[in-house]
Amino acid sequence: MSWLQILQSIFGTVMSFVIWSLLVYLFYLARNWTLERKLKQLIEPARSDPDEDRVHVVCANGTGVRVTVRDVRLITSGDTHVSLTYLGDTGDVIRPRKPDDIIARRRNKVLTRHEKAGQVERNFVELPAQTAGMWALTADQVDDSEWRFVECLMVIDYPTLLNSRKLMTVTAKDRILEDLNADFRQYIVSRAARSRS
Secondary structure: OOHHHHHHHHHHHHHHHHHHHHHHHHHHHHHHHHHHHHHOOOEEEEOOOOOOOEEEEEEEEOOOOOEEEEEEEEEEOOOOEEEOEEEEEOOOEEOOOOOOOOOOEEOOOOOOOOOOOEEOHHHOEEEOOOEEEEEEEEHHHOOOOOOOEEEEEEEEEEEOOOOOEEEEEEEOOHHHHHHHHHHHHHHHHHHHHHHHO
């Protein structure tokens, strides 16, 4: 075997390794990008009922992976940060009908085995695939009846393709903030005022 053939063999092996590594890396990036895109659609509000003394947010995991919710937080115009309290699993099974409609709930106990969301260490909450949990701002957490929320965010971590965990922040849309502010004004403030009198 000549030196030229040896060098060609080494070059071919190295190039094959580089090409396969690049393909795996591109697949990794594409998979994480699509997963992050789906995860950014997670926060959806649930309107409070008049007899409930809270404003609540439903966070639904419409993806195919288990995610851990580290914090659901409201930020006011005065830069007050309020972490919401986890209330529990909603009992809903999430079925996305189309890519931009991540929260389409239905209960189907016969056809779908429902895993429950639940608290894990340090008050983190695990949301299995296709489940939803509920977080609430309760009346006893309210320091100021004039709060106006300017941001609602959720800090989550999720498993990447190579089984490491990646941290990301999901911010709620403006229409969700409007709903939360309306709920806050309608229920929490009126109940807080009644309890003081």
